[in-house]
Amino acid sequence: MKQFPRPSTELNLRAQVVSTLLQVQQGQSLAGLxxxxxxxIPERDRALFHELVLGTLRQWYALKAITLPLLAKPLHNETVETCLYVGLYQVLCTRIPAHAAxxxxxxxxxxxGFHALSGIVNxxxxxxxRETEEFQHHLQQAHGLPSWLYKRLKKDWPLQVDDLCQQLKQTAPLTLRINQRYIGRDAYLTKLQAQDIQAHACTLSEVGIVMEQSVQITxxxxxxxxxxxVQDEHAQLCATLVPDLNEHLVLDACAxxxxKTAHLLEKFKPQSLIAxxxxxxxxxxxxxxxxxxxxPQNNVEIxxxxxxxxxxxxxxxxxxxDAPxxxxxxxxxxxxxxxxxQSSDIAQTVALQKQILQNLWKQLNVGGTLLYVTCSILKVENEQQMIDFLAEHSNAEEIKIEATWGIxxxxxxxxxxxxxxxxxFYYCRIKKVA
Known part of the structure; x- marks a missing residue:
């Protein structure tokens, strides 16, 4: 007889973490959940819940890689496998006492509902x-990605792939973009310093600040x-790559x-901006x-x-x-x-990007600029998309981005x-020449 989990109020915190991870495995977005x-969850447990969910997801495929050889035969049980990953994450990646974990x-x-298999977890x-160092070493060595994605990255970035896989396991910093209509970056850093909040200026973005400690944004x-x-440093570069937008008609597509809409309005005074x-x-x-x-929103159409x-x-x-x-x-x-x-998503996404490019390109003035942006690291969505677009449009010409950042x-x-x-992030600038 199939057993079902009890209502969440009766579940301990780890069981609630596992339940959330099971919903992600069934296709639900974490942001929504x-x-x-x-x-x-009681307020005192929220930080731990957040850490266990995100941390386990971050190491998911690495944890899977070290777990499979430990099983005499496959479990074919998502719940128990997820318990194992959550448990191993605590033992190998946190300071939670082992006995408690x-x-x-x-x-x-x-x-x-899996009493019979709890002995395997234990x-x-x-x-x-007992073998923490060895386990941690194997965890570190694992690329930590689904195999289809690892193969694509290895093909696209053969020299960078090992470092890239390690980077993708890390946590990203919290980065602010200063609204220079109201305060300068140095002045804001001084205000943070006065409150003993550790932060430093970004290296690439002239309006960015990286927070060095955990803070409550509000x-x-x-x-x-x-x-x-709050905006990623590499996303902040977008507004530095557009021409002077003052008194011009601007579209922020997929806004x-x-x-990006806000950043453009902080920097320019367009005649009209459509989000x-x-x-x-x-x-x-x-x-x-x-x-x-x-x-100002009088010139903004949403x-x-x-x-x-x-x-x-x-x-x-x-x-x-900013293409899907x-x-x-x-x-x-x-x-x-x-x-x-999923691997099958990529071709559909590339086709969608192409449709959007075709439609919007027709609506750009001659002499106008299209800035193509993605938050992808797959060449098929980026470089290859632009190779195809420029090959198919004789009225399109790349405006080279002269910069020290990126590849x-x-x-x-x-x-x-x-x-x-x-x-x-990927950026490409195209001008309409006829």
Whole structure:
């Protein structure tokens, strides 16, 4: 007879972590789950819950690689396997006392209905506490990615692949973008220093600050006054790659939740800026962000529409297309992508990008610029997409990005995730010449 988990109120914290991870394995996005789950958990346990969920996802395939050889035969049981990963993550990657990690995880396997298999969980976790260094070494050596993704990265980045795999297991830093309409970066760093908050200036972004300690965003100085936004350092480079947008007609395509929209309005005064996205809920955050940042909205149009078919009533001077992509460059921030993304998704995404490019290109003025952006590290979505586009459009010409950052590609530049710095981003600038 199949046994079902008890209601979450009766489950211990590890069992609740396992339940959340099972939902991710069934295809649910962590962003959608976390907010609801954290509200169900006592405040004192929330930080630990968050750490165990994200940490286990970050090491998921590495934990899988070290677990499989320990089993006499495959378990064919997602729940017990997930208990093992959560238990091993605690023993190998946290300072949680081993006895607590083991007993709580074994209890979780029982609470989730698998009494008979709890002995396997107990035995493997005890072995990991006896052979911790060896286990940690194997964990470190594992590339930690689904095999399809590892093969693609090895093909695309043969020289960088080992470092890239290690980088994708790390946590990404919290980075702020200073709203220079209201305060300069140095002045803001001084305010943080006055409150004993450790932070330093970004190296690539002239308006970025990296936080060196855990902070509550809303409690930072100037949050309500709109002095800063949270945005990845490599994403902040977007606004440095567009031409002068003052008094021009600008489209921010696939704009939600509005980080780039806000940055463009902080830096320029366009005649009109259209923020376009097909997700109405996420578009609400665009207007919320613009309000908090106290940015003018009289020249901003927020439109819910499909970028593959949307038509403008007047030709545009500049298009920023932050194209839908595999999001493989932001796995550090969204470790559930390891489980959610499938190899078959990539061809569909590439086709969608192509459709959007074809539609929007027709609506750009001659002499206008299209900035193509993704948060992917797969060449098929980036360099190859641009090779194909430029081959098919005789009226398109690349404007080379002269920069010291990233890796120059046949077209555009690729940034890879870097320790203490930004995520994986690709940029390519194209001008319409006829």
């Amino acid at each position: 976390l907010h609801h789950q954290l509200n169900e 083991i007993s709580e995880t074994v209890t979780a396997s029982k609470q989730l 035995a493997i976790l005890r072995r990991a506490t 409690a930072l100085p100037g949050f309500e006054q709109g002095w800063f936004s 939600a939740p509005g980080g 376009l996205d097909q997700d109405t809920q996420r578009l609400l955050r665009v207007s919320e962000n613009l309000q908090r940042l106290k940015l 439109i819910t529409a499909d970028a593959t078919t949307w038509q403008t009533n007047q030709a545009l001077d500049c298009i920023v297309l 992509c595999s999001a493989t460059g932001v796995i550090r921030r969204h470790p559930d992508i390891r489980l959610l993304r 120059e590609q046949i077209h555009g530049r690729q940034l890879l995730p870097a320790s203490g710095q930004g995520d994986g």
